[in-house]
Amino acid sequence: MLSSFDWLRRSESGAELLATLEYLTSRPDLFPTGDEIGPPFSALDGPCQRCWVYPRAPSSRQNYPSAGSGHRCPSCQAIVTRADRLGRISHQSIVLWGLVNRLSKLLRMGEGFSGYHVLGAYVHDENHFLLMMPRRELKPWLQELVIYHGSDLKGLIQILPTTAVGKGVSMRDVLCRAVYHEARFPMDQLRVRFFSAPYQILRPHTRDQQGLLTFEVSEFLSVLEMAAVFRTILRPQEQASLYELLNLEDTSEEQFYWGRFMGFLTQEAKDMLNAWRIRQWPKGRVKLLYELVEYVAFYQTY
Numbered sequence: 673m674l675s676s677f678d679w680l681r682r683s684e685s686g687a688e689l690l691a692t693l694e695y696l697t698s699r700p701d702l703f704p705t706g707d708e709i710g711p712p713f714s715a716l717d718g719p720c721q722r723c724w725v726y727p728r729a730p731s732s733r734q735n736y737p738s739a740g741s742g743h744r745c746p747s748c749q750a751i752v753t754r755a756d757r758l759g760r761i762s763h764q765s766i767v768l769w770g771l772v773n774r775l776s777k778l779l780r781m782g783e784g785f786s787g788y789h790v791l792g793a794y795v796h797d798e799n800h801f802l803l804m805m806p807r808r809e810l811k812p813w814l815q816e817l818v819i820y821h822g823s824d825l826k827g828l829i830q831i832l833p834t835t836a837v838g839k840g841v842s843m844r845d846v847l848c849r850a851v852y853h854e855a856r857f858p859m860d861q862l863r864v865r866f867f868s869a870p871y872q873i874l875r876p877h878t879r880d881q882q883g884l885l886t887f888e889v890s891e892f893l894s895v896l897e898m899a900a901v902f903r904t905i906l907r908p909q910e911q912a913s914l915y916e917l918l919n920l921e922d923t924s925e926e927q928f929y930w931g932r933f934m935g936f937l938t939q940e941a942k943d944m945l946n947a948w949r950i951r952q953w954p955k956g957r958v959k960l961l962y963e964l965v966e967y968v969a970f971y972q973t974y
Contacts, residue, residue, distance in 0.1 A: 686762035686834025693792025720745035772827035
């Protein structure tokens, strides 16, 4: 009845998505394969209130005492129970939805992405894949992707944030929108779309018009590299002070505080900011840099 992708699209949160990916790999028998469906919805009974297809588990209130568990099928209850333990991991993770021209070669490399700390993976067809990984694995994963397949691989990789239950945008909304948006781009090069917040995938036009959403893959890696250098050279308090300074509306006030701020920095930090001419950046580009700081690790050489 429900395919593997249907189960993934039933995910309310990133934690549920991760739990579903885990079970699709480790316990495929958990998901029904027959044609049995739940009874019609009524005052006394009905189908599972999560998938709305399969019958509720018998005596589920005794086996799963959590709130609402008596209204779920065994598969949905197992996913929700497991997701309760994965919330912290999912908050530090991202989802990659990819449409590429040569997926089979990409998968053979590293035995299906196992060369990295990938939390879960799903292959939809010969051209689509879904990955879930810690945010700071993004840069090395993309770098190796370009090294081994950069000249041959074309398509679109969308970097999606995870969501939490009750935050207004569910994980299912994010996935469905990602599938919808992929049809806009030709398969002439490898592009990356970066969404830092769930609401952006529902209203991407403003960010796209500013040139802060869709990148050629080497361009996006360059921005990630800048974020890694920025995070390494400037301490967190200095980063916060710089952000406030760059967002001042009064230019004369900015000029006054800029000299004082530079006096507290190391020579290396001064050279970096002057070379980048960061004071001339649009505010949207500054915001993007600060968003990407959360997606990169420190350089150990500094």
